[in-house]
Amino acid sequence: MKQKSAEILCIGTELLMGNTVNTNATYIAKGLAQNGINVYHQAVVGDNPQRLKESLDLAFSRSDIVITTGGLGPTYDDLSKETIAAWFGKELVLHEESLRHIEDFFQRLGREMTDNNRKQAMMPQDCTVFPNPNGTAPGCAIEKDGKVAFMLPGPPREMRPMFDNYVIPYLQKDSDTILVSKMIHLFGIGESMLEHKLHDIMVESSNPTLAPYAKEGEVQLRVTARVHRDEDAEAILQPMMNKVSEIAGEFIYGIDIGDLQTAAVTRLKEKGLHVATAESCTGGYVSKRLVDVDGVSEVFDCGVCSYSNDIKEKVLGVSHDTLVAYGAVSEQTAREMAAGVRRLSGAEIGVSTTGIAGPGGGSPEKPVGLVYVAVDSDKYSEVLKLNIPSRSDDAREYIRYIASSNALHLIWKAAGFLD
Amino acid sequence: MKQKSAEILCIGTELLMGNTVNTNATYIAKGLAQNGINVYHQAVVGDNPQRLKESLDLAFSRSDIVITTGGLGPTYDDLSKETIAAWFGKELVLHEESLRHIEDFFQRLGREMTDNNRKQAMMPQDCTVFPNPNGTAPGCAIEKDGKVAFMLPGPPREMRPMFDNYVIPYLQKDSDTILVSKMIHLFGIGESMLEHKLHDIMVESSNPTLAPYAKEGEVQLRVTARVHRDEDAEAILQPMMNKVSEIAGEFIYGIDIGDLQTAAVTRLKEKGLHVATAESCTGGYVSKRLVDVDGVSEVFDCGVCSYSNDIKEKVLGVSHDTLVAYGAVSEQTAREMAAGVRRLSGAEIGVSTTGIAGPGGGSPEKPVGLVYVAVDSDKYSEVLKLNIPSRSDDAREYIRYIASSNALHLIWKAAGFLD
Numbered sequence: 001m002k003q004k005s006a007e008i009l010c011i012g013t014e015l016l017m018g019n020t021v022n023t024n025a026t027y028i029a030k031g032l033a034q035n036g037i038n039v040y041h042q043a044v045v046g047d048n049p050q051r052l053k054e055s056l057d058l059a060f061s062r063s064d065i066v067i068t069t070g071g072l073g074p075t076y077d078d079l080s081k082e083t084i085a086a087w088f089g090k091e092l093v094l095h096e097e098s099l100r101h102i103e104d105f106f107q108r109l110g111r112e113m114t115d116n117n118r119k120q121a122m123m124p125q126d127c128t129v130f131p132n133p134n135g136t137a138p139g140c141a142i143e144k145d146g147k148v149a150f151m152l153p154g155p156p157r158e159m160r161p162m163f164d165n166y167v168i169p170y171l172q173k174d175s176d177t178i179l180v181s182k183m184i185h186l187f188g189i190g191e192s193m194l195e196h197k198l199h200d201i202m203v204e205s206s207n208p209t210l211a212p213y214a215k216e217g218e219v220q221l222r223v224t225a226r227v228h229r230d231e232d233a234e235a236i237l238q239p240m241m242n243k244v245s246e247i248a249g250e251f252i253y254g255i256d257i258g259d260l261q262t263a264a265v266t267r268l269k270e271k272g273l274h275v276a277t278a279e280s281c282t283g284g285y286v287s288k289r290l291v292d293v294d295g296v297s298e299v300f301d302c303g304v305c306s307y308s309n310d311i312k313e314k315v316l317g318v319s320h321d322t323l324v325a326y327g328a329v330s331e332q333t334a335r336e337m338a339a340g341v342r343r344l345s346g347a348e349i350g351v352s353t354t355g356i357a358g359p360g361g362g363s364p365e366k367p368v369g370l371v372y373v374a375v376d377s378d379k380y381s382e383v384l385k386l387n388i389p390s391r392s393d394d395a396r397e398y399i400r401y402i403a404s405s406n407a408l409h410l411i412w413k414a415a416g417f418l419d
Numbered sequence: 420m421k422q423k424s425a426e427i428l429c430i431g432t433e434l435l436m437g438n439t440v441n442t443n444a445t446y447i448a449k450g451l452a453q454n455g456i457n458v459y460h461q462a463v464v465g466d467n468p469q470r471l472k473e474s475l476d477l478a479f480s481r482s483d484i485v486i487t488t489g490g491l492g493p494t495y496d497d498l499s500k501e502t503i504a505a506w507f508g509k510e511l512v513l514h515e516e517s518l519r520h521i522e523d524f525f526q527r528l529g530r531e532m533t534d535n536n537r538k539q540a541m542m543p544q545d546c547t548v549f550p551n552p553n554g555t556a557p558g559c560a561i562e563k564d565g566k567v568a569f570m571l572p573g574p575p576r577e578m579r580p581m582f583d584n585y586v587i588p589y590l591q592k593d594s595d596t597i598l599v600s601k602m603i604h605l606f607g608i609g610e611s612m613l614e615h616k617l618h619d620i621m622v623e624s625s626n627p628t629l630a631p632y633a634k635e636g637e638v639q640l641r642v643t644a645r646v647h648r649d650e651d652a653e654a655i656l657q658p659m660m661n662k663v664s665e666i667a668g669e670f671i672y673g674i675d676i677g678d679l680q681t682a683a684v685t686r687l688k689e690k691g692l693h694v695a696t697a698e699s700c701t702g703g704y705v706s707k708r709l710v711d712v713d714g715v716s717e718v719f720d721c722g723v724c725s726y727s728n729d730i731k732e733k734v735l736g737v738s739h740d741t742l743v744a745y746g747a748v749s750e751q752t753a754r755e756m757a758a759g760v761r762r763l764s765g766a767e768i769g770v771s772t773t774g775i776a777g778p779g780g781g782s783p784e785k786p787v788g789l790v791y792v793a794v795d796s797d798k799y800s801e802v803l804k805l806n807i808p809s810r811s812d813d814a815r816e817y818i819r820y821i822a823s824s825n826a827l828h829l830i831w832k833a834a835g836f837l838d
Contacts, residue, residue: 016458018449019632019641022441025463030437039435040470044444044461051459058477074611109808114615155633157813213438277703277724283710284696284703287724291702294778294815296726302734303724305696305706311721311764315734345730359713396713 004171005038006065009055011080012154013046015070024069024152024159031163036179036226037065037171047077056087060147067167070154072137074116080151085124088144092122095129098138105136130166134158141170180233181208181224184244186251187260187409191219197247201240208240217402218260219251253412260408261289267415268299268349275411276345277303278316278337280328280354281371285404302345306337316340327366329354331383334372342376349414350376351407357399358390368395371403375410380417382410423594424457425484428474430499431573432465434489443488443571443578450582454591455598455645456484466490468502475506479566486586489573491556493535499570500559504543507563511541514548517557524555549585553577560589599652600627600643603663605670606679606828610638616666620659627659636821637679638670672831679827680708686834687718687768694830695764696722697735697756699747699773700790704823721764725756735759746785748773750802753791761795768833769795770826776818777809787814790822794829799836801829 008028014020025042032039041062045051052071059066071080085092099121106113120137123129130139135158141150150167152159172178186194191214195202198221202210208225221244225236245252254263268275277286277300287303290296304315309328312318317340318333326332334354342350355371362368369388375381384406388399427447433439444461451458460481464470471490478485490499504511518540525532539556542548549558554577560569569586571578605613610633614621617640621629627644640663644655664671673682687694696705696719706722709715723734728747731737737755745751753773761769774790781787788809793802803825807818 013630014632015445016448016461017452017641018445018447019639021445022461026434026437026440028437029435033436040465040467041474042435042441042463046459048459055460075614110806111609111612114611116615117611157635157817279703281710282707283715283719284698284706284722284724285710287698287703288701288707291700291704291724291726291776291819292816296702297780300702301725301727302730303703303722303726304734305703305710305722305724306720307710307716307722308720315721315723315763344734357710361716397711400710 004036004065005040005063006032006067007059007063008032008039008042009059009066009068010042010044010070011047011052011068012044012070013077015044016046023156024154027156027160028067028069028163031168034179034181034222034224035168035171036177047071047079049079049083052080052083053087056084056149064146065148065150065171067150067152067163069152069159072120072139072151072153074114074120074136078119081122081124084142084149084151085127088124088142088149090124090126090142093125095121095123095138098123098129098131101131101138102136128170130162132158132162134161139166141167177226177228179224179226180237181222182237182241183256184221184223184241184252185254185257185259185263186219186221186248187217187253187405189219189248189251190214194219194221194248194251198244201243201247205240208236210240210244216398217405253409260405260412261293264408264412264415265290265293265296265299267412269295271415271418273349273415273418274299274301274345274347275349275351275415276301276341276347277407278341278350278352279303279305280307280312280337280352281357282353282400282404282407283307285400286351286353286407289404289408301347302341304341304344312337315344317343329356329366329370329372331372331374331385334374334383335376335381338374338376338381348377348418349411351411351414352376353403353407355386355399355403357396359396369399371399371406373403373406373410375407375414377414377418380414384410423455423484423590424459424482425451425486426478426482427451427458427461428478428485428487429461429463430466430471430487430489431463434463435465442575443573446575446579447486447488447582450587453598453600454587455594455596456590466498468498471499471502472506475503475568483565484567484569484590486569486571486582488571488578491539491558491570491572493533493539493555500541500543503561503568503570507543507561507568509543509545509561512544514540514542514557517542517548517550520550520557521555547589549581551577551581553580558585560586596645596647598643598645599656600641601656601660602675603640603642603660603671604673604676604678604682605638605640605667606636606672606824608638608667608670609633613638613640613667613670617663620662620666624659627656629659629663635817636824672828679824679831680712683827683831683834684709684712684715684718686831688714690834690837692768692834692837693718693720693764693766694768694770694834695720695760695766696826697760697769697771698722698724699726699731699756699771700776701772701819701823701826702726704819705770705772705826708823708827720766721760723760723763731756734763736762748775748785748789748791750791750793750804753793753802754795754800757793757795757800767796767837768830770830770833771795772822772826774805774818774822776815776822778815788818790818790825792822792825792829794826794833796833796837799833803829
């Protein structure tokens with residue numbers, strides 16, 4: 001089997017100017033890696049036909065697959081399609097179905113369709129058009145002499161589903177083996193410690209492979225088997241899953257579960273439980289993440305964001321004495337907030353956060369990054385004291401994110417103790 | 420005047436595999452743009468000496484400045500310095516001061532310094548060393564025959580201050596023009612409509628230039644002037660700012676303000692006002708975004724996430740009759756939620772959201788994407804009925820994000836009517 005390689009070419013002056021972070025390249029790179037396609041080069045060029053052409057020349061001199069993003073918009077400087085079609089010796093022709101989709105799109109939005117939007121329905125002759133349910137610009141694949149270019153729209157919300165639903169199947173259509181993987185989600189252990197524990201089995205095993213990915217405050221471990229289309233992937237994956245579970249089971253909160261909020265909500269649903277949130281420093285981050293999960297209304301009724309002491313007393317019933325004696329950022333206040341919101345809402349589980357998110361407000365006794373996270377329930381109550389490192393220029397976001405992750409993990413944990 | 424151009428070359432297998440988002444390229448690109456240095460190409464390569472050498476050849480064939488990130492670490496696959504030094508025909512020599520810094524660094528951490536960390540103090544002969552107070556790997560500049568390469572560490576926390584404090588001053592030492600820009604933030608108008616309205620002045624003007632950037636639900640418009648160091652940038656920018664204001668003033672919510680939450684919090688602070696939030700479908704997204712802004716505690720005390728009717732009645736005081744007659748997703752409920760949370764908290768402004776975020780829960784009368792956003796204050800109260808397009812796989816996130824943006828915009832607007 002010939003090992004395929006691809007290059008990612010992102011087109012957009014906003015990327016060159018640093019106005020947009022290139023998450024598209026990351027997303028595509030990850031998807032290609034997961035599907036066994038090597039990427040040795042990524043590049044970014046502006047909306048400039050000459051430089052785009054040179055970049056195509058270079059990319060196709062090294063790889064058979066080039067995936068582009070951006071430059072499919074309606075404006076006069078969006079020239080990707082013209083340039084790439086020309087590289088393949090093709091004209092642009094009107095794609096009726098895409099035009100109807102664009103017209104529908106504007107009608108549904110109740111906005112006037114301007115003439116330049118018609119341009120988005122002009123597609124390279126003989127290409128495979130990829131519909132874009134999330135925007136106006138369709139994408140496409142264009143192929144000649146063993147070289148294939150994929151053109152995807154720039155907005156990530158449009159690009160991602162098109163990549164997953166059209167590009168990956170297109171690339172897989174003539175491969176005889178496929179990659180099957182499971183993602184193990186861990187919380188409470190760092191990447192280097194996990195790698196240390198798993199080092200021997202990571203080095204020994206080539207199928208399946210084991211690869212850790214650090215995410216903010218958590219680690220994911222991808223177990224990937226390369227199998228023939230009719231082979232049983234499960235039989236190859238399961239022994240490795242068991243080994244990992246023996247070594248790091250206490251940190252695992254789910255398999256292919258997506259994230260902490262999904263793990264928490266799923267478990268609450270399974271058990272018919274409810275959670276209520278009382279947030280100070282996280283300011284709604286915990287409830288926001290819970291509500292990210294579809295169907296959360298079965299398990300979540302009530303969240304209170306009590307940023308002042310007054311609201312902590314009045315709405316959550318935290319005692320005035322506690323606030324005076326220990327302060328808002330304390331184990332005692334966290335505990336009373338969790339119990340208070342549980343009482344207010346009638347939920348089986350209450351969770352709370354209170355801390356110093358910074359950059360101001362810290363002191364030697366209570367520095368920026370000090371956060372208490374509490375959970376209250378009939379069978380399991382706990383208060384965690386976290387010292388979240390206040391690093392980098394987005395420390396405020398990071399501290400609140402990590403605090404909210406701990407709160408979600410405590411919800412998941414508490415639900416495990418309840419029936 | 421010769422216009423300088425630079426290329427950004429990020430080195431790291433983790434970027435090619437999609438495990439890390441390349442925020443370094445964005446940061447450097449932005450810094451270069453702000454300093455009048457054009458960037459026409461960005462590239463990413465792995466930790467592979469041959470491909471790195473080829474990438475250097477290419478970059479220096481087009482530009483005089485190449486800025487690299489990554490590959491300065493202690494491990495055997497970190498080969499950037501060796502490869503780049505060799506390109507300039509230089510050896511690596513021990514830099515004593517860097518070695519002492521690395522030794523100190525480990526001592527302070529209380530960790531043992533391993534032998535491979537010594538490698539980080541080996542620097543290209545005749546280079547300018549950039550110290551790294553935030554890590555162990557120093558950076559450097561190496562120059563020959565009008566070509567200069569900057570080597571910066573990969574971790575953003577180390578790279579960013581080094582870029583700002585050493586690379587930019589190094590580059591500015593012999594430049595005579597700079598770029599000065601202002602960002603106009605607009606809400607409530609789409610990119611193509613804005614471009615349609617501004618088309619003529621965008622095409623006509625070359626200094627300053629005008630460039631729109633679409634962000635989720637909003638548009639930013641960058642006005643950029645190229646000026647000599649002693650020239651008055653304001654005098655070039657202001658007439659263009661005025662023209663934009665004449666054409667699209669009703670949509671502008673700020674200049675260089677960052678985002679809607681910062682605009683809202685800034686205005687509340689200026690006027691000594693407070694806001695309280697009552698969220699249903701957004702589930703804490705409005706309060707989370709408000710709390711993103713440092714110093715929000717001056718203006719925000721209380722948020723309630725009332726996901727059930729029970730909590731809407733009990734905590735926010737929405738009348739039972741209203742909920743029965745009109746339902747939770749209605750103009751009437753939205754209005755009572757905003758008024759209710761204002762009453763509960765004593766804030767001058769109350770804001771609320773209630774809607775169908777989907778994917779389930781929609782009906783022909785109340786489809787997914789229907790959201791009411793209300794604001795309540797003494798001088799300005801309003802309820803918006805939004806039909807947010809339910810497109811893409813993350814429609815739930817998108818609907819809630821756009822709803823929360825509208826809520827933030829209403830806070831900003833209401834604060835404008837109050838003293």
